[in-house]
Amino acid sequence: MQRSLSRRRLIMTAAAAAATLLPAAACAKKDGEGAGGVGYAADQPPVTIDFWYMPYGGPVQDQAVVTETEEFHKAHPNITVNPVRVPWDEALTRLSTASTSGEGPDVTVLGTTWVAGFSSIGALRPYSIEEIAAVGGEDVFAKASWSSSHLITSSDITAMPWLIDIRALFYRTDVLQQVGLDPKAAFATWDSFETTLQKIKASDVGVAPLAIGLQNNFGIIHNVAPFIWASGGDLIKDDGTKSMLAEPAAIDGVSYYQRLIGLYDDPKAMALSSSDVPRAFAEGTGAITIDNSQSVAEFASDTSRAGLKAGWSTAPMPAGKAGTFGFLGGSNLGILKTAKHPEAAFEFVRYLTGKASQQRYSVNSGLWPARTEAIEGTKLATEPAYAAFREMIPHGKMYPSVSAWIIVESIIAKDLRELWSAPGALTRDQVQAIMSKTTADIDEALQDPTNTGITP
Known part of the structure; x- marks a missing residue:
């Protein structure tokens, strides 16, 4: 030091x-x-x-x-x-x-x-x-x-x-207007965010609440990490020696995000990778998605697509009990x-x-x-x-820069697949069981300082 x-x-x-x-x-x-x-x-x-x-x-x-x-x-x-x-x-x-x-x-x-x-x-x-x-x-x-x-x-x-x-929320302004929600309040906290999703699902707007892709596992990690951090948890310790995914705060974050996916994600989006979701959102799949700033220019250049022509905008990620966090x-x-x-x-x-x-x-x-x-x-x-992206930059957090991160990321992607394939919301005990296995796998990988995931 x-x-x-x-x-x-x-x-x-x-x-x-x-x-x-x-x-x-x-x-x-x-x-x-x-x-x-x-x-x-x-x-x-x-x-x-x-x-x-x-x-x-x-x-x-x-x-x-x-x-x-x-x-x-x-x-x-x-x-x-x-x-x-x-x-x-x-x-x-x-x-x-x-x-x-x-x-x-x-x-x-x-x-x-x-x-x-x-x-x-x-x-x-x-x-x-x-x-x-x-x-x-x-x-x-x-x-x-x-x-x-x-x-x-x-x-x-x-x-x-x-x-x-840096990631933020993209949303259909017409959908929020139809369900009578103010964007600032709708996306302010975890509670208001889930209430927003519930209202969209219960309405007759003709679009699913969320568009989140589940087919490329690393994109999924980038989306779930902010919810782990916002609940007060972390993926691994700051010194890179131990997994934190089985700790109560991390379970809170993962359980919340898994519930959102299980209850509100569009099945068409589930079949896509995260890189394909922006196009699907632009064409009318889902009322809300998570993406980086690159889509702003793309969406602004073509508002004729069904998901864009009635209006769209961006919002910061909702705040959990530990505050607002975004994957950076x-x-x-x-x-x-x-x-x-x-x-x-x-x-x-x-x-x-x-x-x-x-x-x-x-x-x-x-x-x-x-x-x-x-x-x-x-x-x-x-x-x-x-x-929204200007606001998210100070709230952005990166993964710890540890030599085994490529391996850690692969383990998380593989083990957490069961969470996203579940038909609906899982119980906390079910999430805990999966995260405990993931923690054991990560801790084993972190014991070997030469285990980088890079094979010359």
Whole structure:
């Protein structure tokens, strides 16, 4: 702990020194250009670096990536970026192989839940204190996002926050009007939220209360976790040594969420993955769903679909007895230890985490920037449909950055499947039995510090 605190002080001191000593030099440079004695200088020979990214969407995100590589090259003519699209379902295996073969990218996108695993096997090049200071330091990023920048037991920063996946409620405004509910009150607390679902179910509005997909288990975890936290529970201990899922508070959260699914979810939505639900919601499946900010831009661009044409909006997650919580995930940027051009790679990371690139990329792709100031002057800061996400950012929480998280997540996904396949609401004892088994499985996995779920 002392090493971690000392490193944090050094980073903060270096960042303060950079802010004090470098403003004149920074003003003379284009956005994203090198400054402060780190990175890849303009007089260095031309190089090409490979950048692996995983798609959150289709052509829109692909074009956003291309735009950033082109803008970066204008500012750094001696660095060419080769963007390589890697599907999420292939990325873990390909990165595992790349971490030992030396045939991988210079810079890669990493799911926030992967950082600890790849850090623990030594696959990532740590960012130096000077590099961290050069991007502005820890405090320029959303507080929760920095927790995924390193392995929980290490002070080495191995991944820079890039994009945030923060969830909120999407709802049909016409449905709430028909059942006579004010959105602010309807979604304020767990009690009011369930009352809202009950009223929709009992009405003749012709749509099911919820649209929650149950076919991709990891998406389900992201949806249930906020209810566990809002009940005062947790998934595992903060130090990553033990499961907390069989504790009473966690049982409260899981039982509540399972009841919502069992009683109010649309059967058509149940047969879908969470990534397919936004389209189904837009076409008229369910009155309320949970999704990230990317759907705001998509829904705003086409209001002719049945679920959108009568009106839609967003709301923060309802508060439980411990308060309001939201799952916060997303993507970080890592430089592989086997990178052929690590200084040029850092220059690209610095660019992508800079304010201008973060603003442009988030507006173009609909994803939320990790750099807090980047929403200033954009539609993310002004448009009403983004208000729920602005409100949820301070309430966002990430999973603990432990080396075994990939394994833990797999266990939760597998063991909790029984909860979502139940025909209706389960009793608390039934939920307890399932969660006790899950806890035993997780505790066994956490005993082995080499059990990362990454197979080189």
